[in-house]
Amino acid sequence: xxxxxxxxxxxxxxxxxxxxxxxxxxxxxxxxxxxxxxxxxxxxxxxxxxxxxxxxxxxxxxxxxxxxxxxxxxxxxxxxxxxxxxxxxxxxxxxxxxxxxxxxxxxxxxxxxxxxxxxxxxxxxxxxxxxxxxxxxxxxxxxxxxxxxxxxxxxxxxxxxxxxxxxxxxxxxxxxxxxxxxxxxxxxxxxxxxxxxxxxxxxxxxxxxxxxxxxxxxxxxxxxxxxxxxxxxxxxxxxxxxxxxxxxxxxxxxx
Ligand code: G
Ligand code: G
Ligand code: MN
Ligand code: NA
Numbered sequence: 577x578x579x580x581x582x583x584x585x586x587x588x589x590x591x592x593x594x595x596x597x598x599x600x601x602x603x604x605x606x607x608x609x610x611x612x613x614x615x616x617x618x619x620x621x622x623x624x625x626x627x628x629x630x631x632x633x634x635x636x637x638x639x640x641x642x643x644x645x646x647x648x649x650x651x652x653x654x655x656x657x658x659x660x661x662x663x664x665x666x667x668x669x670x671x672x673x674x675x676x677x678x679x680x681x682x683x684x685x686x687x688x689x690x691x692x693x694x695x696x697x698x699x700x701x702x703x704x705x706x707x708x709x710x711x712x713x714x715x716x717x718x719x720x721x722x723x724x725x726x727x728x729x730x731x732x733x734x735x736x737x738x739x740x741x742x743x744x745x746x747x748x749x750x751x752x753x754x755x756x757x758x759x760x761x762x763x764x765x766x767x768x769x770x771x772x773x774x775x776x777x778x779x780x781x782x783x784x785x786x787x788x789x790x791x792x793x794x795x796x797x798x799x800x801x802x803x804x805x806x807x808x809x810x811x812x813x814x815x816x817x818x819x820x821x822x823x824x825x826x827x828x829x830x831x
Contacts, residue, residue: 580636582618583629587641592616594649595817598826599668599788599810602802607661607830609701609788611668611810612650613817614642630672639672640680646670647686653820654700655693660827668701668731673708676716683722697727701752705733709744720748731788736776745783753780757791757811764796770804777805 586592592614599609616624633639646669654667675681690696702723708716723730731752736759755776763769773789780787789801792811801809815826 579624579629580632583616583632583636583638586616586618587633587638587645590645592642592645592649593819594646594653595819596653596823597810597817598815598823598830599808600814602798602806602809604663605831606663607827608664608808609666609668610657610823611670611703611817612646612653613670614646626670634672634674639674640678643671643675643680644682648689651689651693651695651700653823654695656820656824657827658695658699660824666699666701666729668703670703670733673705676704676708676719677713679715679719681719681722683726687726697723698729701729701731703731703733703754706735706738706740706744709747710738710740712744712747717747724749732785736772750783750785752788752808753785754788754790754810755806760789760791760797760801760811761793763800764794770800773801773806774804781805 595613595615596610597613598607599611600606601608614626616626616629618624630639630642633642650667650669654665658665672680687697690699720730729751730748731754732750733754734756735753737756753776755773759769759773759776761769763773777787786807787805788808788810789806790810792798792801792809792813794813797811798809798813818826
């Protein structure tokens, strides 16, 4: 199919871009992380969402190469941002389940790449969705342990929206839970959402996980989440995902 052919070409020519969305430490009011979000600017179709092309890349066997490119691009941007910021910073990178199932993590190469920029695993978070932990195979756990050995943190993305049970939370010491934006959207008017969010935060903290709330669009949502003990916030209220140079400007002019 045409789209897969174009995708293969784009992978080869490395013609994706990454956008960066700041993540705020709610108690310190500092930019402490950013999420890297991939975009494909197709020559004739314009921007194609990763929700459309990532599944295609997975089918076409291109996901490990895309994961490799994303890693390198995000790391080089992390080095630039660290020069501007005077506090600790982590870049949060989305990963596909296939990268864990099929040994798509080249940890040794990643470590030397980080090293060449004067960075370490401590500067990175890998985001995974709970689906991959439904039946955590030994390959998946092995890859996660390699990340841990390199100091790379792991976040559960879209927490609470998958089909898995909660028991997977015992299979690994996750560092962050990202509360899905569907719970945040109506937080100020829906007491059920409020109850779920509060319970997630208490549970996460008891499991030694910090909490990142996604999709914060108003000050009211931000205040309520902070009041409920949420550690970090991300969403249009602070900033939409930005191209690299705009993200650097944003970091420069924050607070
Ligand atoms: O930014 P946006 O809302 O369009 O992202 C849509 C989805 O694409 C999100 O679920 C996100 O996790 C996923 N995504 C964004 N960037 C990447 C990436 O670099 N790799 C993978 N595997 N998924 C990504
Ligand atoms: O699945 P994942 O959480 O990785 O996807 C994040 C997606 O959410 C990105 O596509 C990003 O563009 C989008 N997003 C980020 N902040 C907001 C927000 O405040 N509101 C809405 N509606 N979408 C957001
Ligand atoms: Mn994500
Ligand atoms: Na999410």
